[in-house]
Amino acid sequence: QVQLQESGPGLVKPSETLWLTCTVSTGSISNYYWSWIRQPPGKGLEWIGYVYYNGDTNYNPSLKTRVTIVVDTSNNQFSLKLNSVTAADTAVYYCARDVWYKSGSSWVFNGMDVWGQGTAVTVSS
């Protein structure tokens, strides 16, 4: 059973850069898309972006100018970089596996089937 574990600082100062890493264990990072999702305190889920194992990315248009997601297949990890953070970036950050596969000429989405436990990040001076 694949497991995901987020890691990174719990506290980041305003205007600085947030780096989080998700380690994929008991399974391969290959052939899957991998997403970052966040949840501000008491609020709903916001998708941040995803990376494919080959490095292709797609980002939430509202965060696109500040986000970079990279993959490290040799270490079975993928990472989130969020620039110029503010208090509005305070949230629990989750990583998740997106299950997509090609069926003929169409893509099929089987959901985000594995999630990390989440890591809380506070932006404060």
Added chain:
Amino acid sequence: EIVLTQSPGTLSLSPGERATLSCRASQSVNSGYLTWYQQKPGQAPRLLIYGTSIRATGVPDRFTGSGSGTDFTLTINRLEPEDFAVYYCQQYASSYTFGQGTKLEIK
């Protein structure tokens, strides 16, 4: 960007009752890309339904997804105590969006 609006915001029901949760999209959604998640306090979301109506592994058959176009529904028959949680719908159309969630609470 497709906006998903879930209703009601909070649903108060008793165990054994049926819950009907709605997810309405601002424009038509590919039904193959409509997904539902359950989230309990302090936990990560759990995949319930994908492709509008396909239950994920281990999801009880009291959970049923349906819908098409802009209107989708998650029905939970015979509510069990462990079903009381927050439910989110999600869609993909060049990017993912989530609905704001429906909290299912015990009456």
